[in-house]
Amino acid sequence: MKELKERTIEKLMELGLSRNEAKAYIALIELGVSSPLDIAAASGIPVSKIYYVLSELEKKGIIEVHQSKPKLYRAIDLTRALDILIERYLEAKKDAMKLIEMLSARGRKANTKTLWIVRGRKNIINRIKYLIKNANESLIAASTDNILLLLAKNIRQAISRGVNVTLVSYKTRDEATNLIVKRFKQEAMLRIRYVIAPSVFIADDSIGIVYITRHLYRVPDKRIETALLVEDEEYLPIFSTYFRFFLWYPSKLVTPPEEFLSRPRTYRVYYRAVEDARYLLSIGIRLKAEVEGWLISGDKRKKVTLKGKVVNTYISSDKTIYNLTLVTNEGKKYLLGGKRCIIEDIETEKITLIPTT
Structure with missing residues (x-):
């Protein structure tokens, strides 16, 4: 229960609530109509801070107050509260984009399309998803079957947009590889490789990511996964050549080419x-x-x-x-x-x- 509550707090924080606001809102969901002192006790928020936290939640429109003595609070319908938070989040994102564009237009122009380091599995996967999302005509990808399963939805969306997908899946588990074959055998030019290697993703032959997955580390739990983002088309042929000779050719074709x-x-x-x-x-x-x-x-x-x-x-x-x-x-x-x-x-x-x- 404690773990579930903590995960819920984290998700509400991702939608723009502070940690105390998320804790107070969850307490209200559990308690129903309650006084500030009861909410403070249930949430673990100091009494000295609970009134400010509740006023912020009220401003956001996701709780309501009854003007009695003492004041009583209740959470609004959960679906409506989430809709309000999502709307506020999207509006804040839109405003932030405008401000960043204004600052960028005033800043110095420099050629930053070279090589960049991306650290951490979640950040790397998100960057690969963004690369796949922005592919227009061509995507070549080579990675473990587990990573490709994580990206399967994004790859299939690219295929539905007409992107021509060339895949090499590194076999780590029979079950995972069989799923990759089932999902992509007819929709991508797919090969299976039986030796794990660095992962490579290249979109439209113009931008790529080379990813060292945890499988390649001797002590995987002590290393932060790292990827190289390649935005410079002068460097990209190095990695596309690596894909061709070391990943594509040595792998086994499973897609029926005529179909x-x-x-x-x-x-x-x-x-x-x-x-x-x-x-x-x-x-x-x-x-x-x-x-x-x-x-x-x-x-x-x-x-x-x-x-x-x-x-x-x-x-x-x-x-x-x-x-x-x-x-x-x-x-x-x-x-x-x-x-x-x-x-x-x-x-x-x-x-x-x-x-x-």
Whole structure:
């Protein structure tokens, strides 16, 4: 009972009550109509502070007072009280955002998109959820089956928005891995890895998080979990390359590719587009593509949007070179490469593959 009460106090504090206000409100819920002295005794709040606490709760609108001698107090309906607190919280959040934006607009402008440290499991998970929430077209993720289950709702919401998800799940328990397979086998390109490694999450090939989970610590209970937030696109290829060679390739594919690729898919991670295009062409599926990128001519770069059909793919034996050959609707032929490509005509930023029968 004591633990339940403490958890309730913490949740009410998250909605904007002070600790004493939360304790007094819970006491009123338990006691019903009560005097200040009874509330003080039940909540453990000093009598010298109880009148101030009750007046603050009254101002917030979640308790009512009867003007008798002594005064009597009662809590309003619990659902209505929570609605009031949530409304106040959202209004405070809105006001705080406005003030912060005003201060930010007046402050110095600096390039802060580099590498940042995030500490603590809860903070890391919240940051990963935010990254997933803001993914528009592409998400690659590799983590333990337990972590992916924590994030399953967020990942499925991303999938429902049309985000193309590539997953590697590290097996820690049969039950957890089976749940991951059941939930994502049809909705993401999923592989299973049998050796635990650092977790990697990259959204739209533009921002990423590398997470050292407690499983990788020798004495996990004595270490604070740590993650690296990578906002600089110059550093990000280091981690996307790690994902490709050390996490993606060595893992076992469980998604049936023909079914998963039977509908249009958008890619920001270029090698994944080439892999899937090669598979579709190999089973006789004709493939259209819509491409956004840069036409490279010497030292000049020109933004282009192309539409056409994919007629060929190439993956070098060491898997360091990937490209597609596209014939546009106007009959022009281009060799498409990924970011920082050297030999290709087009540096691809985004490509949508559209299978046709």
